[in-house]
Amino acid sequence: MKALPAAATSLATVYVDGLEVNTATGEITVRLYVSIYRDRTKPQQPFASCRSVDDYADYISLVDRRKLPPHNLHRLRDYVDYAHGEWRRTGIDCRITVPQLRVLEQLHGLVLYRNHVVMTQAELSKALHVAPANLMKRLQPLIDRDFIRVETSRSGNMRAGEIKILINPSLVYRSYDSEQEEALKAWYRPSKAFVQSGESVVLAA
Numbered sequence: 001m002k003a004l005p006a007a008a009t010s011l012a013t014v015y016v017d018g019l020e021v022n023t024a025t026g027e028i029t030v031r032l033y034v035s036i037y038r039d040r041t042k043p044q045q046p047f048a049s050c051r052s053v054d055d056y057a058d059y060i061s062l063v064d065r066r067k068l069p070p071h072n073l074h075r076l077r078d079y080v081d082y083a084h085g086e087w088r089r090t091g092i093d094c095r096i097t098v099p100q101l102r103v104l105e106q107l108h109g110l111v112l113y114r115n116h117v118v119m120t121q122a123e124l125s126k127a128l129h130v131a132p133a134n135l136m137k138r139l140q141p142l143i144d145r146d147f148i149r150v151e152t153s154r155s156g157n158m159r160a161g162e163i164k165i166l167i168n169p170s171l172v173y174r175s176y177d178s179e180q181e182e183a184l185k186a187w188y189r190p191s192k193a194f195v196q197s198g199e200s201v202v203l204a205a
Helices: 008-012 053-061 074-090 098-108 123-128 132-144 177-187
Strands: 013-016 021-024 028-030 116-122 150-153 164-169 195-197 198-204
Touching: 008 123, 053 116, 074 098, 098 132, 098 164, 123 132, 123 164, 132 150
Parallel strands: none
Antiparallel strands: 013 021, 021 028, 116 164, 150 164, 195 198
16 A cells, blocks of 8 residues: 555544544554643742742842843932932931942942842942841941831741842832832832732831
């Protein structure tokens, strides 16, 4: 018996309940199909689920930072000017001190996406030019002003020796304005526990 031409064979093939049936010959073949999702990258987990530097590396690997707006100090500079003007107008001192501004600028340079900084405490200490034993002392004035919120293994679920910092979105934010607005709402939403809004995490004040 002569073999059917390839074109004829392909046109005569139908699939029924996972079986391949050649209507010309009546031959039934069992095909093993591979799911289209087999080689797809796993979905991005919420930032709140990041409990280590490795978790954050997986999280940030799914972000195309080339498409993000320019990362500059405009937001921080604008807030500094606004705070100074508010103090002049109302007498309410909400100014950022020079040491606080210096630390915020250093943290700004460490932000890869949105307002997140996740790294080892040793690396952060080196970036801030401070001894590891004095790291929290350096960050405490910013925590007291609600400029940053910090999570470590002692205050949260981070892996020992690592630290997660969220910077107030009005000061530093590396993404689109619409996302910043949502992050600001989440930041100032009253809460006594972690609250997640989109990718933003609000720590208890």
